[in-house]
Amino acid sequence: MGRVTHRKPNAAPLDLSLLRTFLAVHRAGSFTAAARLLGLSQPTVTTQMRQLEEQLGRELFERQPRGVAPTVAADELAGQVAVPLDALAAVADRGGLGADRTPEPVRVAGPAELLCTRALPALAPLTAQGVRLRVTTGLTDELLDGLRGGRFDLVIATTRPRGRTLTSVPLGDEEFVLVAGPEWARRIGPGRVAAEGAAALHGVPLVSYAEDLPIARRYWRHVFGVRLSGQAAITVPDLRGVLAAVAAGAGITVLPRYLCLSELASGALVPLLSPEDPPINTSYLSSRPGAPDHPHVSLVRERLLQAGRTW
Numbered sequence: 001m002g003r004v005t006h007r008k009p010n011a012a013p014l015d016l017s018l019l020r021t022f023l024a025v026h027r028a029g030s031f032t033a034a035a036r037l038l039g040l041s042q043p044t045v046t047t048q049m050r051q052l053e054e055q056l057g058r059e060l061f062e063r064q065p066r067g068v069a070p071t072v073a074a075d076e077l078a079g080q081v082a083v084p085l086d087a088l089a090a091v092a093d094r095g096g097l098g099a100d101r102t103p104e105p106v107r108v109a110g111p112a113e114l115l116c117t118r119a120l121p122a123l124a125p126l127t128a129q130g131v132r133l134r135v136t137t138g139l140t141d142e143l144l145d146g147l148r149g150g151r152f153d154l155v156i157a158t159t160r161p162r163g164r165t166l167t168s169v170p171l172g173d174e175e176f177v178l179v180a181g182p183e184w185a186r187r188i189g190p191g192r193v194a195a196e197g198a199a200a201l202h203g204v205p206l207v208s209y210a211e212d213l214p215i216a217r218r219y220w221r222h223v224f225g226v227r228l229s230g231q232a233a234i235t236v237p238d239l240r241g242v243l244a245a246v247a248a249g250a251g252i253t254v255l256p257r258y259l260c261l262s263e264l265a266s267g268a269l270v271p272l273l274s275p276e277d278p279p280i281n282t283s284y285l286s287s288r289p290g291a292p293d294h295p296h297v298s299l300v301r302e303r304l305l306q307a308g309r310t311w
Helices: 016-028 031-038 042-056 072-094 112-129 140-148 182-188 192-201 214-224 239-247 257-266 295-308
Strands: 061-063 068-070 106-110 133-137 154-157 167-180 252-256 280-287
Touching: 016 031, 016 042, 016 072, 031 042, 068 072, 106 112, 106 140, 106 295, 112 133, 112 154, 112 239, 112 257, 112 295, 140 154, 140 280, 154 295, 167 182, 167 214, 167 257, 167 295, 182 192, 192 214, 214 252, 239 252, 239 257, 252 257, 280 295
Parallel strands: 106 133, 106 154
Antiparallel strands: 061 068, 154 280, 167 252, 167 280
C-alpha cells in the first residue's frame, strides 16, 4: 500500500463499511482472505483500504510474501474499532434487539488424532448445554490460514503460530516414544537401541505420517543426535493408521505417548528406548483476537484448556 503522511484537514467521518473491511483484513492477514470472508472481490478490498489510508493519512498494511502485515497505526485503529463493530455485528446477526436466536455452531479444527482421542471426548458433555460443534481435521498451517480467514473459531495447532493476527495459548504437551510391534522388538533385541543408538535400527522398516518423516526425524535428531535418512515403508496421513500398521508388524515408528497408552499397557506395542530427555511437543489453542462474542465459543475454549492440563 502507498504511504500517506498526513490526514486532510476537516476530513469527513470515516465510513463504517471501510472500517468493517479494514477489521476483516487486520484479522485475516490478507486482502484475499478478507474478501472471501466479506463476500467482496479482492480488488474492492484493495480499493477500500487505499481510500481509508487516504482519509487517515497513515499507511495501514505492508505487503509480504504471504498476505499483509499491519502497521502500528493499523493495530491502534483495530483496538479502537473492534469492540463497537463486533457489537453492531452481533446485533445484526441476531436480527435486532431482543431477538431469540440459537447460537451458531462452534467451528473447531485441528489434527485428527488429537481431536478424536482427546478433544472430542472432553467436549462431548457440552452438547447437553446446547453447544453444536463443526469439526475439521487437517494440517496446522492450512488450518491456521482458515482461522485467519474466518472459517474457524478455534484451532488446535501443533506448532506455535507466528504473527499478530492470532491469539494462542499453550494447550498441552505430548511426549514422543519409539515403538515397535512385539515381533520386531524381539528381532531388534532388548536394550540394543540403548546400547547402539540409531545403528541398531538400520534396515528396520519405518512407518511414518508423511514422506518427509517429520516426527521420526525430530526424534532421531533429539535423542540420537544424527540425521535420519531413507524412505518410509508405509506412510499414512493419520497417526492412528500408523499405530495400527506397526502393531500389526509393519516395523517401527515414533508416536505421541497419549495415542498408544493402551497398546503399550497391553503389549501390542513395545517401547524400544526410554531416554531421560524424550522429545516433547506443545500444542496451542488459537483464536482470532477481537472475534465477535459467542458464548459457546467461550465454553468450548475453557473446556479445552481445562482438559489440556491432564493431557
